[in-house]
Amino acid sequence: MGGRLTSHRFRRRLLWIAAVGVPIGGIAAAAIAVGNTGKSYETPINKNGRAWVYHQPPPMALRRPDRLTLFQVSSQFVQTAVVRKHLDSAWSMLGPEMRAGQTRKSWDTGFNNVVPFPAVGIAAWKIDYSFRDDVAIDLALIGAKTSDWAGKTFTLELKRYPAHPNQWLVASWTPRGVGGAHQIKSAARIPPPPRLKPPLSAKWLLVPVVIFGSLIVGLILWGIRTNLRNRRAARRYAEVLAGVRSSSNPS
Secondary structure, three states: OOOOOOOOOHHHHHHHHHHHHHHHHHHHHHHHHHOOHHHHHHOOOOOOOOOOOOOOEOOOOOHHHOOOOHHHHHHHHHHHHHHOOHHHHHHEEEHHHHHOOOHHHHHOOOOOOOOOOOOOEEEEEEEEEEEEOOEEEEEEEEEEOOOOOOOHHHHEEEEEOOOOOEEEEEEEEEEEEOOOOOOEEEHHHOOOHHHOOOOOOOHHHHHHHHHHHHHHHHHHHHHHHHHHHHHHHHHHHHHHHHHHHHHHOOO
16 A cells, blocks of 8 residues: 555545545535425324314205395395495405405405406306305306496305304305307407318319329220230240241151
């Protein structure tokens, strides 16, 4: 080893290795010592706790008075919050989910979380599902004559909360689907695109068919003619060859 250390080239290589390896080793040792400093936002799981299992609430059989009450609440919500009229009276119809993220003052300005629609009436009203204290209703609204919308469908969810056991409050108001030509008046008035006429008639397709067919028939006729000519030449050659043999062998 002493002989190697006396080599100038070996000492220079050893110095380069030490200059590169020591910082890298120090960084690796520091990373191992510090560990992972990231913060996890995952919900902690209690492995010793009891698992939460969703159970569907019992269904609710809606009687005629129940349907009448639900229709009255739906109609009042559309006439106030949806069309942006008498918003002060609509605030009391909102459940905790709809009131979240806004104040009474911001609600009264009209810039709230209820999707507006210029409705003048309800064309269709249907129960989507009905559980105990939770009902979803599909509404088809008719647009005003001054609006570009002919109509639109929404889903209204009504709930009864422990604090208001006898009152249906609005839990959500969601548009259904995407508006199309049958719902937007201006889109329905757009004429259909013109039918494009082909630059050439379909009769012109017969031209390559006729040419290709004529070529095939010509090749077949040429092959038959060549075959007949070859047979005729072979027969004549055989006759000439037989005559030559008979003349070269006199009896």
